[in-house]
Amino acid sequence: MELSTLKLNIQTKDFKDFYIFTGLEIEVLRRYILQIAKVSGSDIKNLDSITELAKFSHTRSVLKNKSILVIRESKEFIQDDSLRTKITQKNAFSDYILIFIYTTLDKRSKVYKNYQDYIVEFNLLNEDVLTKYILKDIDLSENNCKRLINICENSYGRILLEIDKIQNYACVKSISSNQAFTDLVAQNIIYIPPEDAVFDFVHAVLTNRKSQAFSLLKESYDSGEATMVLLANLYSSAKSLYQVQTVSSTSNICQSTGLTPFQVKLATSRKGIYKSTDLLRFMELTRNAEKGIKTGEIEETQAVPYILVNFW
Amino acid sequence: MIGQKFLLNSFDNMVKSACLPKFIILIGADGSGKKLIANHIANKSKLPLCEYGISVDSVRDLIRDVYKITTPLIYLLSGVDTMSVAAKNTLLKVTEEPAKMATIIVTATDLSGVPNTVRSRGQVFYMDPYEPDELVDFAKSKYDVTDEDEYIIRSVCNNPGDVLKLFSTADGAQGFYSFVTKVLDNIASVSGANALKISSSIRLKDTDENKYDLTLFWRAFMSVCANKLMSGEDPLKYQQAIQITTKSSQELRIKGINKQSAFDVWVLNIRKVWC
Numbered sequence: 001m002e003l004s005t006l007k008l009n010i011q012t013k014d015f016k017d018f019y020i021f022t023g024l025e026i027e028v029l030r031r032y033i034l035q036i037a038k039v040s041g042s043d044i045k046n047l048d049s050i051t052e053l054a055k056f057s058h059t060r061s062v063l064k065n066k067s068i069l070v071i072r073e074s075k076e077f078i079q080d081d082s083l084r085t086k087i088t089q090k091n092a093f094s095d096y097i098l099i100f101i102y103t104t105l106d107k108r109s110k111v112y113k114n115y116q117d118y119i120v121e122f123n124l125l126n127e128d129v130l131t132k133y134i135l136k137d138i139d140l141s142e143n144n145c146k147r148l149i150n151i152c153e154n155s156y157g158r159i160l161l162e163i164d165k166i167q168n169y170a171c172v173k174s175i176s177s178n179q180a181f182t183d184l185v186a187q188n189i190i191y192i193p194p195e196d197a198v199f200d201f202v203h204a205v206l207t208n209r210k211s212q213a214f215s216l217l218k219e220s221y222d223s224g225e226a227t228m229v230l231l232a233n234l235y236s237s238a239k240s241l242y243q244v245q246t247v248s249s250t251s252n253i254c255q256s257t258g259l260t261p262f263q264v265k266l267a268t269s270r271k272g273i274y275k276s277t278d279l280l281r282f283m284e285l286t287r288n289a290e291k292g293i294k295t296g297e298i299e300e301t302q303a304v305p306y307i308l309v310n311f312w
Numbered sequence: 313m314i315g316q317k318f319l320l321n322s323f324d325n326m327v328k329s330a331c332l333p334k335f336i337i338l339i340g341a342d343g344s345g346k347k348l349i350a351n352h353i354a355n356k357s358k359l360p361l362c363e364y365g366i367s368v369d370s371v372r373d374l375i376r377d378v379y380k381i382t383t384p385l386i387y388l389l390s391g392v393d394t395m396s397v398a399a400k401n402t403l404l405k406v407t408e409e410p411a412k413m414a415t416i417i418v419t420a421t422d423l424s425g426v427p428n429t430v431r432s433r434g435q436v437f438y439m440d441p442y443e444p445d446e447l448v449d450f451a452k453s454k455y456d457v458t459d460e461d462e463y464i465i466r467s468v469c470n471n472p473g474d475v476l477k478l479f480s481t482a483d484g485a486q487g488f489y490s491f492v493t494k495v496l497d498n499i500a501s502v503s504g505a506n507a508l509k510i511s512s513s514i515r516l517k518d519t520d521e522n523k524y525d526l527t528l529f530w531r532a533f534m535s536v537c538a539n540k541l542m543s544g545e546d547p548l549k550y551q552q553a554i555q556i557t558t559k560s561s562q563e564l565r566i567k568g569i570n571k572q573s574a575f576d577v578w579v580l581n582i583r584k585v586w587c
Contacts, residue, residue: 079369107519108519239508243509244505246504247503283577283580284580287573287574290570291566294567294568
């Protein structure tokens with residue numbers, strides 16, 4: 001189901017018996033639920049589990065006001081076919097609008113395949129839309145807007161939190177929003193996601209900075225990073241660097257390479273620093289390490305040191 | 313069902329003489345028709361076929377159900393070689409103490425993935441290989457097949473599943489083959505970034521749609537290389553390409569292998585020898 005169809009449902013007040021909301025854009029999802037509640041004159045009840053639905057089944061409201069029942073991350077709804085059939089049959093919960101929320105939904109699952117007309121995906125918004133929303137709330141320069149969007153990984157909910165920080169800091173220090181943003185980033189009060197750290201690690205490895213490489217590796221282990229995730233990140237970082245470095249047409253790098261704008265931005269900032277042959281060798285070593293773990297040839301804890309030792 | 317005459321005949325005779333094994337292990341490649349055989353057995357026996365998943369919980373549900381049923385049923389478990397160790401151990405129970413009313417059919421692509429303990433308690437049947445003519449007839453029964461399509465089917469497809477994958481994209485068999493030849497002609501001459509972008513047309517995830525199957529792509533690539541090798545055109549180049557592609561295709565058998573990185577490394581290795 002497209003988001004536009006949901007908007008139409010809200011405008012015409014013609015709601016389905018249930019919806020399945022999925023996606024990483026939590027803030028927009030939340031606002032749609034509030035909008036549905038407002039338009040339908042309903043209150044929102046958050047249920048802890050699907051078993052609580054039983055008390056609402058086949059009940060009628062005296063006031064004839066619908067309620068919205070929100071259930072988050074219910075494994076039973078995904079796994080139990082008979083339960084799901086009972087819940088989703090017509091008029092099972094006629095005075096309620098059920099909303100099942102999942103951060104991610106496996107596209108191979110039966111739920112995804114059989115309930116496409118009820119599933120609404122709330123994907124992360126693109127840079128242009130987010131810039132418009134940011135500028136509605138706060139006066140930031142275009143560069144700072146882009147930077148904020150990149151730092152918050154296009155998550156509107158996170159952007160709102162950071163805007164709140166920036167506004168409060170600017171108010172307390174009596175400085176402009178742009179200055180406040182710069183200060184907060186410099187003081188690490190605005191958290192920068194670990195993807196930069198992976199590029200730093202790749203940079204340290206490819207420029208032969210052994211102590212920095214091992215120090216960053218230790219940091220990633222201390223933060224609980226799984227080896228396979230680290231290997232996947234290392235591989236994709238090296239691949240992005242290689243693709244950006246060897247692309248023939250610089251006019252539309254995203255289209256030429258298939259990379260996201262964020263990946264292109266990170267890779268472009270380090271373009272030309274590394275030899276393509278070094279990047280290829282690094283990719284092969286990372287891939288061999290990943291294959292070795294899966295075939296049992298390499299111990300998982302030794303996989304990344306294996307890459308470093310073989311590379312140097 | 314096309315082909316499999318010997319296997320179908322064997323099962324028909326077993327059903328007729330009421331000596332169908334209680335635990336059947338069917339081995340065959342993906343798309344070779346194992347589920348169709350199971351359906352055929354169920355139809356011949358005039359019994360319903362119940363399919364269960366291969367997770368631990370599904371196998372436990374199966375065990376709970378097989379001992380409770382009062383009328384005969386046939387149960388099917390697909391892809392037993394990809395089961396987790398816990399699920400395989402749980403399956404042992406029902407193979408050690410067969411239920412009176414249940415016949416269990418399990419399918420696998422690789423017999424070595426089926427534990428010896430489970431294997432020893434069942435009867436193993438292998439899917440017969442398909443004749444190229446049978447595959448062409450199958451394709452003709454479903455699609456509009458030209459002479460060129462027929463040549464491609466004979467070169468690339470091993471079973472009906474491969475035929476279905478070949479025609480699953482919008483541009484059909486000929487579009488697929490022209491993509492393969494285009495990759496072969498250009499992989500060494502384009503930039504590194506463009507070479508790695510070849511993977512965007514290949515089905516590397518289960519959820520990818522309207523993309524070319526990776527195994528078929530490599531098989532077609534090797535077939536084209538073999539033709540060029542036999543024609544005497546730069547034999548070393550094409551021989552190396554066949555070696556690299558064979559090695560990469562074998563890696564697909566490793567459980568959980570990252571197909572994206574496997575394909576990327578294949579591209580890079582081909583470019584290494586051809587550039």
